[in-house]
Amino acid sequence: MTTSATTAVGIDIGGTGIKGALVDLQDGSLLTDRIKVPTPKGAEPEDVLGAVRTVLDTLEVTESDIPLGVAFPAIVKNGRTLSAANVSDAWIGFEAEEFFEDGLGRDIHFANDADVAGVAELRYGAARGEGGLVILTTLGTGIGSAMIYNGVLIPNSELGHLNRANHKRDAEAWTAYSAMERDKLDWEEWAARLQWYYSHVEFLFSPDLFVVGGGVSKHADKFLPLLDIGTRIVPAVHRNNAGIIGAAALALAGETRTTRDGAAEGLAEATTH
Template sequence: MNLLGIDIGRTSIKYGRVRLENGIEVMDFDQIPISQTSRYAGYRDALIHLLRTVPGFRAVGVGFPCVIRQNRVYSRDVDFDGIWSEVQAFLEPSGAPCFALNDADAAGMAEITRPEAGDLRRGATIVLTLGTGIGSAIFLDGKLLPNTELGRIELHGGLAEQYCAASVRTREGLSFEAWAGRLQEYLAEVDELFAPDHLVLGGGISADFEQYRAGLKTHADLRPAHYCNQAGVIGAAMFAAGRLQDGVG
């Protein structure tokens, strides 16, 4: 069974067809940049294009960069709830069900359900996605506390994600060493507030973990995400598969 996983970020949409039987296989993984001048139309048109052109999927999982409650999408800037309604209406004639969740929750789901990651399913695990902002997913013994927003922790009088997200390193031209110093301040706050057993750093920058890990120290076991930039796509597909197994859709 092929599932379409979609991971909506603040500047792009990542997607891929995901097969979950006998291990995880991601096919046709790619991303679409989104214009920042007309974001509603950009996101909507990109999603409809994907749904129209990607072949052979049984269901769709979509990770949104905001809170999801009772199939409603709550966003501070883009009207993602309106876009979600248009996506559901577009798919209705095909009979392919679609399911929404928070994007960082999706990435976390992919990381902790990996068969080899049994230790992440014991105790408290926090997955942080480092991209344009900072997303978070908190798990206790493998069970998710949905819709957390740890990127909005206050740091130096502003939001932590405005100080040490991966996009900040690029925008300000910081070396990995300088950026790791900022990230360390943030991780120390997370460590102090939540005392997790495990901290997983995700997002595309997790592929460069060896270049900045020396500047990071936490009480928690610290590691990069296994699926790196594909975690959100895989987790969205997993969520859709789980909903189908529950008889939804």
């Protein structure tokens, strides 16, 4: 794997679908159609591996000299998955990076899905050129989060699991986009829940910028103007492609730093790899 590569493959594993594409690392654009296959029922490791193979075969990018990054919906530390969001509990405490490398016969870079989405927005999207603390949140089935300080990823923040006072459900159960659909909320009612969430995160971390991702970000004009917080808050640029783009961007070994103007720098230590 070479740091002079200008293209890489990103694979984004989710609870309902597994997506992938070849990505131009210069501008973050997709060089192929986005390939998506259903996440196998139960999302057991062997079945997920088979689905990832299908995506790579369809993309016709199985060559091991093309860098490959994989995003996964779990806490990822030293290549091990420590949680399981909408996938089998078999992933908890699982040597996932080694499993994929052995199963695919190639080196990969393996990281949390929200973390790589944050990197995609920092390098190629809404957070490009921003300093200080940027917090990306993805609003979907749950709430994913990525914290990046002056271009350095602080992995596995899991801000979707903040607890509400005197409430049995955590933040994502109350505030995620799925809660809006489940509880049949209109935009104003959902924004009231978002108001609590972003005000709470703002108080805890004093960020310089919030970036709101996930598919619902395409409707940002319907709910972001309803929020009253002191921190600037903007919709993500790459939405549901951010996981693919960010995984590809981190595919070069040991790379988790992005400079404030969006250019990549290598970082050998303190990574999610």
